Amino acid sequence: MERVKDGLKQALRRALSLLNGAGLGLLLRRLGCARGAGIVLTHCIGYAPETAHLPADMKTSARKVERLLLALRRRGVRCVAVRDLVAALERGEPPERLLAFTMDDGYRDNFTNALPLFERHRAEATVFLETHVLGTRVVSWLHRFFRVVHDRGVAFFAAEYARRTREAALGARLVAAAARPGAAAEREVKRLLKYEADLDERERVTREILEAEGGRDAELAAAYLTWPEAEELSRRGVELGAHTVHHEVLARLSAAGVRREIEQSARSISEHSGVPVVSFAYPYGRTWDYHADCFPALKDLGFTSACAAIRGVNDARTDRLELRRLPLSDAIPLNDILAEIDGTFALARRLLRVNL
Ligand SMILES: [Zn+2]
Numbered sequence: 565m566e567r568v569k570d571g572l573k574q575a576l577r578r579a580l581s582l583l584n585g586a587g588l589g590l591l592l593r594r595l596g597c598a599r600g601a602g603i604v605l606t607h608c609i610g611y612a613p614e615t616a617h618l619p620a621d622m623k624t625s626a627r628k629v630e631r632l633l634l635a636l637r638r639r640g641v642r643c644v645a646v647r648d649l650v651a652a653l654e655r656g657e658p659p660e661r662l663l664a665f666t667m668d669d670g671y672r673d674n675f676t677n678a679l680p681l682f683e684r685h686r687a688e689a690t691v692f693l694e695t696h697v698l699g700t701r702v703v704s705w706l707h708r709f710f711r712v713v714h715d716r717g718v719a720f721f722a723a724e725y726a727r728r729t730r731e732a733a734l735g736a737r738l739v740a741a742a743a744r745p746g747a748a749a750e751r752e753v754k755r756l757l758k759y760e761a762d763l764d765e766r767e768r769v770t771r772e773i774l775e776a777e778g779g780r781d782a783e784l785a786a787a788y789l790t791w792p793e794a795e796e797l798s799r800r801g802v803e804l805g806a807h808t809v810h811h812e813v814l815a816r817l818s819a820a821g822v823r824r825e826i827e828q829s830a831r832s833i834s835e836h837s838g839v840p841v842v843s844f845a846y847p848y849g850r851t852w853d854y855h856a857d858c859f860p861a862l863k864d865l866g867f868t869s870a871c872a873a874i875r876g877v878n879d880a881r882t883d884r885l886e887l888r889r890l891p892l893s894d895a896i897p898l899n900d901i902l903a904e905i906d907g908t909f910a911l912a913r914r915l916l917r918v919n920l
Pocket residue numbers: 668669807811846847848
């Protein structure tokens with residue numbers, strides 16, 4: 565029954581999204597149905613060779629971003645950085661006339677592929693940096709995982725992890741998870757490592773597996789910006805926001821650990837760019853990935869907003885420390901974003917009482 569309901573919801577979503585693209589969106593906008601400001605969440609822009617091992621849902625083609633910018637212009641929606649969106653909401657500007665474009669983690673293609681595009685369209689954006697990799701060229705465990713799984717498959721990765729870790733029970737669960745069918749295997753192995761593996765142990769074991777396969781952190785770090793590139797982004801008008809130092813699930817850290825991750829990433833960025841950092845994005849960003857300890861730390865440190873990865877649009881009443889975002893990648897139709905910001909999905913949710 566649940567499967568049928570989900571299928572129907574998907575079909576309704578697709579139909580509304582197509583209708584939105586065919587003109588319904590612009591009509592509803594004229595009728596005042598658009599009420600919120602979208603914040604687009606992306607990672608890699610274009611298909612740089614350094615990002616070949618990263619999952620498809622982290623990549624958006626430059627052409628698709630360009631189509632979004634053109635669609636925004638047709639709607640009279642200004643594409644801005646998060647700090648400017650928040651300031652505009654504070655001034656009481658109509659949220660439906662604004663959209664913020666964000667790129668998480670700090671990939672090099674944000675500089676090589678996205679910057680020229682945004683400059684050509686006179687649009688603005690925010691890049692949220694996980695700062696450790698920029699100077700050290702040491703990547704997080706997740707990139708080692710993506711690389712080895714891309715090259716050798718998830719069953720190989722899980723078996724190697726189980727063989728090398730001192731956490732024997734976790735190792736056995738990883739191997740069992742890797743035997744699941746289809747995409748569930750990789751998803752479940754990643755989830756276990758993300759939420760249950762000991763952090764130091766995960767750091768050590770993933771590095772060992774990568775290096776045994778002939779890979780090196782420095783080579784994976786080529787997917788990321790360097791500090792000079794990040795500084796150049798800032799000079800050319802892109803907002804640099806903080807995304808912690810190590811891209812850890814903040815909910816797994818102590819209050820002091822959370823504060824350190826937020827404070828140190830913001831300090832590194834402002835030292836390099838000369839610009840105070842006022843926008844933050846939670847790593848992973850689902851409600852269970854951060855907790856209430858983040859809020860006082862963010863307020864004390866002068867942040868005016870924090871972006872989550874919870875789907876939705878934002879208005880004057882949205883909590884500035886839990887801004888909603890709309891994910892975009894080449895796996896997600898552009899019309900889905902437009903149907904959210906034009907109010908088509910919101911209208912359907914209200915009229916049909918379905919959670920689209
Ligand atoms: Zn991230």
